[in-house]
Amino acid sequence: MRRRVVSLDSVSQVTEHDSPREPGADSDWEGVRLHVVSGKGGTGKTSVAAALALALARGGRRTLLVEVEGRQGIAQLFETAELPYEERKIAVAPGGGEVFALAIDPEEALLDYLDMFYHLGRTGKGLKKLGAIDFATTIAPGLRDVLLTGKACEAVRRRLKGERGDKGPWAYDAVVMDAPPTGRISRFLNVNTEVAGLARFGPIHSQAEAVMRVLRSPETAVHLVTLLEEMPVQETVDGVAELRGTGLPVGGVVVNMARPPLQADDENDAGRRLTPELLDAGLRAAGVRPTKALVAALLGEADEHASRIVLETEERRTVRGLGLPVYELPLLPDGVDLGGLYRLAERLREQGVA
Amino acid sequence: MTPVADSPANSTSRSPSRSTAKGKAAAPARGSRPVPQLDIDPLIDDPDTRIVVCCGSGGVGKTTTAAALALRAAERGRDVVVLTIDPARRLAQSMGLTELDNTPRKVAGVDETKGGSLHAMMLDMKRTFDEIVEQHADRDRARQILENPFYQSLSAGFAGTQEYMAMEKLGQLHAGGSWDLIIVDTPPSRSALDFLDAPQRLGSFLDGRLIRILSAPAKVGGRGALKFLSAGMGLMTGALNKVVGAHLLTDIQTFVAALDTTFGGFRKRADATYKLLQARGTAFLVVAAPEKDALREAAYFVERLAAESMPLAGLVLNRVHETDAAQLSAERSAAAAETLLEQALDEDEAPSEDGPSAEDLRLVAGLLTLHAERLRMIGREERVRTRFTSIHPEVPLVEVPALPGDVHDLDGLRAIGRHLG
Numbered sequence: 001m002r003r004r005v006v007s008l009d010s011v012s013q014v015t016e017h018d019s020p021r022e023p024g025a026d027s028d029w030e031g032v033r034l035h036v037v038s039g040k041g042g043t044g045k046t047s048v049a050a051a052l053a054l055a056l057a058r059g060g061r062r063t064l065l066v067e068v069e070g071r072q073g074i075a076q077l078f079e080t081a082e083l084p085y086e087e088r089k090i091a092v093a094p095g096g097g098e099v100f101a102l103a104i105d106p107e108e109a110l111l112d113y114l115d116m117f118y119h120l121g122r123t124g125k126g127l128k129k130l131g132a133i134d135f136a137t138t139i140a141p142g143l144r145d146v147l148l149t150g151k152a153c154e155a156v157r158r159r160l161k162g163e164r165g166d167k168g169p170w171a172y173d174a175v176v177m178d179a180p181p182t183g184r185i186s187r188f189l190n191v192n193t194e195v196a197g198l199a200r201f202g203p204i205h206s207q208a209e210a211v212m213r214v215l216r217s218p219e220t221a222v223h224l225v226t227l228l229e230e231m232p233v234q235e236t237v238d239g240v241a242e243l244r245g246t247g248l249p250v251g252g253v254v255v256n257m258a259r260p261p262l263q264a265d266d267e268n269d270a271g272r273r274l275t276p277e278l279l280d281a282g283l284r285a286a287g288v289r290p291t292k293a294l295v296a297a298l299l300g301e302a303d304e305h306a307s308r309i310v311l312e313t314e315e316r317r318t319v320r321g322l323g324l325p326v327y328e329l330p331l332l333p334d335g336v337d338l339g340g341l342y343r344l345a346e347r348l349r350e351q352g353v354a
Numbered sequence: 355m356t357p358v359a360d361s362p363a364n365s366t367s368r369s370p371s372r373s374t375a376k377g378k379a380a381a382p383a384r385g386s387r388p389v390p391q392l393d394i395d396p397l398i399d400d401p402d403t404r405i406v407v408c409c410g411s412g413g414v415g416k417t418t419t420a421a422a423l424a425l426r427a428a429e430r431g432r433d434v435v436v437l438t439i440d441p442a443r444r445l446a447q448s449m450g451l452t453e454l455d456n457t458p459r460k461v462a463g464v465d466e467t468k469g470g471s472l473h474a475m476m477l478d479m480k481r482t483f484d485e486i487v488e489q490h491a492d493r494d495r496a497r498q499i500l501e502n503p504f505y506q507s508l509s510a511g512f513a514g515t516q517e518y519m520a521m522e523k524l525g526q527l528h529a530g531g532s533w534d535l536i537i538v539d540t541p542p543s544r545s546a547l548d549f550l551d552a553p554q555r556l557g558s559f560l561d562g563r564l565i566r567i568l569s570a571p572a573k574v575g576g577r578g579a580l581k582f583l584s585a586g587m588g589l590m591t592g593a594l595n596k597v598v599g600a601h602l603l604t605d606i607q608t609f610v611a612a613l614d615t616t617f618g619g620f621r622k623r624a625d626a627t628y629k630l631l632q633a634r635g636t637a638f639l640v641v642a643a644p645e646k647d648a649l650r651e652a653a654y655f656v657e658r659l660a661a662e663s664m665p666l667a668g669l670v671l672n673r674v675h676e677t678d679a680a681q682l683s684a685e686r687s688a689a690a691a692e693t694l695l696e697q698a699l700d701e702d703e704a705p706s707e708d709g710p711s712a713e714d715l716r717l718v719a720g721l722l723t724l725h726a727e728r729l730r731m732i733g734r735e736e737r738v739r740t741r742f743t744s745i746h747p748e749v750p751l752v753e754v755p756a757l758p759g760d761v762h763d764l765d766g767l768r769a770i771g772r773h774l775g
Contacts, residue, residue, distance in 0.1 A: 042413015282718030286690035297679035
């Protein structure tokens with residue numbers, strides 16, 4: 001008989017009956033090569049994006065984790081120095097995979113782009129001095145976003161050199177983007193509409209079109225991270241509606257920092273049975289002196305947990321009502337450190353995300 | 355601001371233990387100086403306090419803090435208006451805010467026996483921006499600006515517009531003079547600093563060299579004037595034309611020219627707002643949750659406010675976990691849980707006549723595991739908090755315990771207000 005240890009692990013019990021899968025075998029997102037991860041502030045979207053990049057890299061694959069908001073969240077998470085505008089290896093996944101990271105800076109991306117298409121090496125720098133680059137990346141409608149998403153899409157489409165003129169393999173098996181928060185995600189990704197009023201033709205227009213083709217394709221999935229709290233769930237519901245409205249491919253919902261129920265099967269029953277007498281007897285059996293204060297305090301904690309669970313159950317129902325694949329990640333009591341990140345990656349993999 | 359009663363000496367023996375009964379006691383970390391306690395009531399009761407700005411990173415409960423503070427101040431006798439940015443739907447409804455209409459609405463259900471009142475409003479950033487344009491330009495020109503794609507982008511999406519408009523609205527509310535106390539929530543910025551940078555960024559952008567160059571030709575009648583610029587400049591605009599297309603340059607020039615004539619006072623406005631934030635009577639509250647990222651942002655903010663000579667009242671630390679059962683440590687609790695689980699296995703094989711059943715043992719073990727995890731979380735929260743208070747020992751601090759549910763009515767706000775007060 002399996003020991004029913006009530007622990008954080010019980011969150012993933014739903015998937016425990018599944019036999020362990022081979023890395024990459026029938027994941028829920030077969031064929032998706034650009035994973036966009038959004039979520040309300042404070043939901044841990046950067047951690048989830050990083051865990052996803054790790055999970056997708058398992059078994060000798062290579063993934064790229066990109067950030068677009070200049071927060072250096074990836075560097076902090078992986079406990080490394082600030083990331084430059086350059087793809088560099090940041091972690092290895094179990095089984096030999098590699099995770100690369102890139103902090104996309106819109107100014108650098110624009111200079112890159114100018115140089116690539118117009119060979120504007122020095123003029124580009126002159127534009128920067130003049131404030132034109134600043135202007136272009138902060139005020140020009142959607143231009144900044146085209147540059148950011150464009151760089152990510154370029155990484156998705158990039159191939160290594162093939163033999164004898166053949167197409168080489170993809171440079172990255174998957175690209176994971178730590179994207180702007182849910183409230184802004186549709187606008188951010190819907191670059192086409194944003195630049196339409198600005199560039200009706202010309203190179204920016206075609207660039208936006210090319211980016212949009214990748215973003216709207218089945219190769220892309222936009223995942224939303226939420227907590228089981230009212231406001232993040234509401235934003236997730238709104239975000240999904242908005243993404244669907246703009247024709248962007250909605251991926252899954254990742255419920256982060258979920259608390260495990262005290263007793264997996266029946267919370268009400270557990271509440272009824274957890275009397276002072278039982279707790280007293282239980283503590284004695286474990287060799288802990290059951291002072292009145294201790295018993296009362298522990299029962300108080302149980303109550304608080306139970307009411308939290310009731311609320312979470314309600315929010316979970318709303319999330320499930322979206323009709324999207326839902327994944328749950330446990331609250332790590334010690335916070336998300338590097339080890340925690342690998343554990344989250346494992347949870348995602350077990351649930352079929354990668 | 356009074357230091358907490360606990361001396362460092364007796365805190366050395368303490369395990370993570372802030373009791374709910376003591377609630378807001380900011381327990382000093384081991385071996386460090388006591389952290390000054392932030393007393394909100396004297397701050398909001400002081401008639402000289404006219405503006406309170408709540409800032410901090412996203413998802414830390416800023417809006418709720420601002421609303422709770424406003425309600426408490428109103429019920430203690432002030433005429434308060436609270437400017438919220440993006441409140442949770444049910445919280446907004448509880449304050450009678452059903453639409454984004456940029457107008458302060460009276461909040462029903464507030465105890466006004468002490469002569470105070472509460473109004474609340476939600477910021478509509480686009481409308482606020484449009485109003486500035488309409489106010490400063492004649493009708494034709496205003497229409498020209500409002501229809502320009504660059505204006506539309508600037509008013510709806512410029513990184514910092516929301517921040518700037520929140521400040522603009524604050525300036526307007528202040529100038530209106532009908533409020534005794536204005537409490538402002540700040541937008542959920544990518545970084546808390548955007549909020550301080552936005553006015554200047556917008557101002558310096560509009561004053562920038564590029565703008566002057568771009569607006570020059572339009573002023574003297576069309577792009578032809580570009581020819582008069584130096585050869586180097588010609589190369590630049592040539593490059594710009596190539597990349598963005600000529601029609602785009604025209605749009606930019608129209609926009610910039612229109613702004614230039616109507617926004618003469620724009621920079622002045624930004625400066626006035628900035629000065630208002632430094633003025634006596636303004637107090638900043640940095641809001642955070644006991645997490646690494648949120649407190650890192652809070653520390654940046656504290657440093658930045660000091661650099662800008664803006665008056666910091668203190669730090670509100672939301673969602674702090676507490677326990678009344680600190681006498682049972684995380685390690686002992688986890689060990690006890692294991693013992694009980696083993697006993698449960700024995701019980702499965704040979705059920706005893708008396709004593710708890712296997713299921714009951716597992717239930718208690720579950721509770722003990724939960725307690726152990728709670729203590730670990732409290733320990734982690736204390737570590738990040740201590741990190742902050744070691745770097746900024748001078749910043750007064752008040753803690754609000756984590757509540758099991760979401761706040762969406764006035765009673766909930768009152769309960770938070772009591773923790774703050």
